[in-house]
Amino acid sequence: MSLTSLFNFKYLKENIKKSKAIILLCIFLVPVINVICYLMKTDNGESFVPSMFEVSMLSSLGMYVIPLIISITLFGFVYKRKSSDFVMSFPVTKKQIFLSNTLGGILIIVIMNLLNLVLILISSIFITNVFMNYRMLFDTFLIWTISYIFVFMGTNIAVSLSANKITTVVVTLLVLFLVPFVHTFIFFDSFRGNTPTIYTKCESEECKPRIYECNDDKRCEKNLENNIYMYNSYIDAMDTDYTIPYYLIVSDFAGIDNYTYDTSSVLLKMVFISILYVIMGIILFDRKKFEIVGTSFKSERVHIFVRSLTLFPILCICYVIIKHIDNYFITYLLLFVLVFAYIIIYDLVTRKKIVNVFKSLASLIIMGIIVVFIGEISDVSKNEAVILDVKDINKLTILEDMMEGSTYNKDIINYVMSIGMETGNNSEYINGIDMEVKVKNRNYKFTVMFTKQQYDKFMNLLKSDSTYVKTSKINSTDGVFAIKLGNNLYITSSSPLYKEIVSRYPKSGEFNMGKLDTDSSIFDVELCLYDDFSVKHTLFNVQNDKELMEKFVNYHNELMEKALTEDNFRIDLFYVNTGSNDIYYQYKYAGEIYDFIKKNIKEKVNVSEPFAYISLNYTSDLSHYKTAVFVTNRVDELKEILKKFDYEDETFYQNYRAYSADTDQVM
Amino acid sequence: MIKIDKLSKKFDKENVLNNLTFNIRDNSIYGLVGANGAGKSTLLRIIMGIFEHDSGNITVDDEIVSNNIKLKQKMVFIPDDLFFYPGYTLLDMGKYYQSLYDGFDMNYFMELTKVFNLDTKKKISTFSKGMKRQCALICAIATNCDYMFFDETFDGLDPVIRNTMKKILIKQMNKKRTTIVMTSHNLRELEDICDNLGLLYQGGILFESEIDTIKTNMFKVQISLKGEFDRDNFKDFDLISFKKQGSVATLIIKDEEGKSKKKLEKMKPVILDFLNLTLEEVFIYEMEALGYEFNKFI
Numbered sequence: 001m002s003l004t005s006l007f008n009f010k011y012l013k014e015n016i017k018k019s020k021a022i023i024l025l026c027i028f029l030v031p032v033i034n035v036i037c038y039l040m041k042t043d044n045g046e047s048f049v050p051s052m053f054e055v056s057m058l059s060s061l062g063m064y065v066i067p068l069i070i071s072i073t074l075f076g077f078v079y080k081r082k083s084s085d086f087v088m089s090f091p092v093t094k095k096q097i098f099l100s101n102t103l104g105g106i107l108i109i110v111i112m113n114l115l116n117l118v119l120i121l122i123s124s125i126f127i128t129n130v131f132m133n134y135r136m137l138f139d140t141f142l143i144w145t146i147s148y149i150f151v152f153m154g155t156n157i158a159v160s161l162s163a164n165k166i167t168t169v170v171v172t173l174l175v176l177f178l179v180p181f182v183h184t185f186i187f188f189d190s191f192r193g194n195t196p197t198i199y200t201k202c203e204s205e206e207c208k209p210r211i212y213e214c215n216d217d218k219r220c221e222k223n224l225e226n227n228i229y230m231y232n233s234y235i236d237a238m239d240t241d242y243t244i245p246y247y248l249i250v251s252d253f254a255g256i257d258n259y260t261y262d263t264s265s266v267l268l269k270m271v272f273i274s275i276l277y278v279i280m281g282i283i284l285f286d287r288k289k290f291e292i293v294g295t296s297f298k299s300e301r302v303h304i305f306v307r308s309l310t311l312f313p314i315l316c317i318c319y320v321i322i323k324h325i326d327n328y329f330i331t332y333l334l335l336f337v338l339v340f341a342y343i344i345i346y347d348l349v350t351r352k353k354i355v356n357v358f359k360s361l362a363s364l365i366i367m368g369i370i371v372v373f374i375g376e377i378s379d380v381s382k383n384e385a386v387i388l389d390v391k392d393i394n395k396l397t398i399l400e401d402m403m404e405g406s407t408y409n410k411d412i413i414n415y416v417m418s419i420g421m422e423t424g425n426n427s428e429y430i431n432g433i434d435m436e437v438k439v440k441n442r443n444y445k446f447t448v449m450f451t452k453q454q455y456d457k458f459m460n461l462l463k464s465d466s467t468y469v470k471t472s473k474i475n476s477t478d479g480v481f482a483i484k485l486g487n488n489l490y491i492t493s494s495s496p497l498y499k500e501i502v503s504r505y506p507k508s509g510e511f512n513m514g515k516l517d518t519d520s521s522i523f524d525v526e527l528c529l530y531d532d533f534s535v536k537h538t539l540f541n542v543q544n545d546k547e548l549m550e551k552f553v554n555y556h557n558e559l560m561e562k563a564l565t566e567d568n569f570r571i572d573l574f575y576v577n578t579g580s581n582d583i584y585y586q587y588k589y590a591g592e593i594y595d596f597i598k599k600n601i602k603e604k605v606n607v608s609e610p611f612a613y614i615s616l617n618y619t620s621d622l623s624h625y626k627t628a629v630f631v632t633n634r635v636d637e638l639k640e641i642l643k644k645f646d647y648e649d650e651t652f653y654q655n656y657r658a659y660s661a662d663t664d665q666v667m
Numbered sequence: 668m669i670k671i672d673k674l675s676k677k678f679d680k681e682n683v684l685n686n687l688t689f690n691i692r693d694n695s696i697y698g699l700v701g702a703n704g705a706g707k708s709t710l711l712r713i714i715m716g717i718f719e720h721d722s723g724n725i726t727v728d729d730e731i732v733s734n735n736i737k738l739k740q741k742m743v744f745i746p747d748d749l750f751f752y753p754g755y756t757l758l759d760m761g762k763y764y765q766s767l768y769d770g771f772d773m774n775y776f777m778e779l780t781k782v783f784n785l786d787t788k789k790k791i792s793t794f795s796k797g798m799k800r801q802c803a804l805i806c807a808i809a810t811n812c813d814y815m816f817f818d819e820t821f822d823g824l825d826p827v828i829r830n831t832m833k834k835i836l837i838k839q840m841n842k843k844r845t846t847i848v849m850t851s852h853n854l855r856e857l858e859d860i861c862d863n864l865g866l867l868y869q870g871g872i873l874f875e876s877e878i879d880t881i882k883t884n885m886f887k888v889q890i891s892l893k894g895e896f897d898r899d900n901f902k903d904f905d906l907i908s909f910k911k912q913g914s915v916a917t918l919i920i921k922d923e924e925g926k927s928k929k930k931l932e933k934m935k936p937v938i939l940d941f942l943n944l945t946l947e948e949v950f951i952y953e954m955e956a957l958g959y960e961f962n963k964f965i
Binding site for chain 1: 678712715716717718719734736739740742743744746748749750752753755763766767768
């Protein structure tokens, strides 16, 4: 089989040429808006590490629209008698038309996403306050290209089946979403509003809770005799790995979130399904009847069948509503009227006439029975309480941002489960960590609340577990592309300090869970590394490494000295840390602080002695709203100056904190 | 040669073509006439492989058209409802055809646009209905295909352009040995160009013949004899029609051997005029002879 028997490049060229305006719009619209959003994000001068979302803000929305437009444009001739006569009379086979248009669509999608990549890349070169991981940029290109192609292939199948544009959209939605929706309906209790009770069983001493009170609850006491404990916050989770177009919808709107979403396998799955779609598309398009154009389907039976499929998700939602409300007759009536109105509107839109009412009613009843049957079958299996036996738990996964990783260590598993079962005093808890355990091929998610003591012990256990250390990469510097210092200062690999930090880690500092507080210390370090389709952050503090601390101080003071020489240097806002709390000041006190910094800037700082630091935001002819830090041993002298200032009111302080937390968020 | 054998096609439950059998010989112009809904357009679409037939066989040069690109390179089709890409000029359309037909002759195309005085750089959407038809025909003719299929060929063309187009089509047929199949619901449009005519009725060919044969085998006579006379006086003739008004009768006589004229002269008539039959009249009388009322068909 030669290439020319499969493709007709002349036809493709002409087909693209005749729709060049809309195709160019498809190619440019998303990348241009993406880059505008990206530039707006960088415009405030704040340094940041962009996430995948920030370099492709409109791409997720575009994924549902652009491939559909491309497909309908390239195959636009199938919707009208005269255009289908025109195209089909040419010496091109249906197979060639389908494959050529498929190839053309893929090319358009690749060009569009490549353009997005190039525009962001060019912008990043010229914008100095962005620290971009180029592998992430490529992965963004890969994810969206595969996702767009996947939707495009689904639409091509719809084009092969339908004879008008509205039906194409409907069939596309069915092709892409019906199967995963059925899966969601059957397997996700949360979707159906069910919350099955999940108990934990623990027979060994290692996993038993320190404190567990039944408060005269007889059932609880009986369970306790059987070593069964209540833990309310379990969620029965699934390794769904839905395709990206469906996952974005269910995670955003239906609240079904899968923390262990395996992007690599999802991409492979989408590539595989796309290939299947192409094969199906060729067969269907080759058999497509061009006698019927403009209406939904040639056969009324097929029309009713497809309409019934579209009814499935609607009836599922009706089922959930009916299941969770009181049995008001008026509700049933209202839902029935709404569903029937949908059927009539669907017929009018897709077929321009109403199909036999009795046939419609029959199809509605059949679909209703199917939905109730599926719903009841899956409800029945979920109504029984689930008992998780701790001895069956072989894997524990930490889901918390910045410390994602897994362990098979039984000591850690037992410890975490014992804490999770405790009925302790809520006021002692300092932190909650999201986790997931796998039991007999099902996943259960929960949040464990820790007291300070428990938290420290848990951290130590984790740090000593080689599997966790390896999977979480908390001790690794592989893939580090930027380092964020306290006070929102970023350094890249060109900086000598960067090399120092990377070479000394993890000996230099201690892994520190939680969000980096930009105000607390100039010795906080956040390693930004890219792995497995996301930017990860490892936090630690270098206060145990005096040599590195000195290098930090020198680095900051050198930057400050340089900043002072810039023309029209002007302090906007600053805060001073003299060893305890940070105190914020506005620019009206800046003059004396400026003089103090200028006077002492060249002085060597000894980090073994008490020190204070001033962090300020400044502008100059060269810089716009930049941060600089000055560290000094002249703590007493600084305190004397501060005494002259009025302490800023609490509102301003809180506002500033809220603002810095907001601007500091990265993926 | 186009061979159609027991071809049937249904739309829903309605038979559009029913056991249709006939052949179209090479290097000829075949006219297909029939009332609206007779199945002319459907037949052309089936021949072109746009529609699929339900049963029967259809071959062009002894090959099946469907998915046969080599064969489709030799075939071009202009439907009754014309289509041009939005914003395309005539030159754009010419280039489009050129890219898909190996035999497309751009020089001939440009020559034809000059003959019809069409602006190649003007958007086709601004053209009149007749001019659009000219554009489509020019594009098709310039492909130099062996088989050309035109549905409602001259629809919208004024008489001058129609004649010019007919001359070009005849020239094309003679020069390139092209086979042209054209449909119309108007018999007069086809009579001076077609070699063969077929009348399509209820999905079948009701009547088919070569135009020259039809015209020469049948003639119309106005005659008056001395004294009273009626149909019986002409028993020896193959009389298709007899109408008498006053003392003058109008006869339609079928005569394949050419002896009827002499026989009429021997009857020593008072008036004897031989008149030419139009193709429509030939069809009317043939249909009447078969027991059909012609007005129902066209």
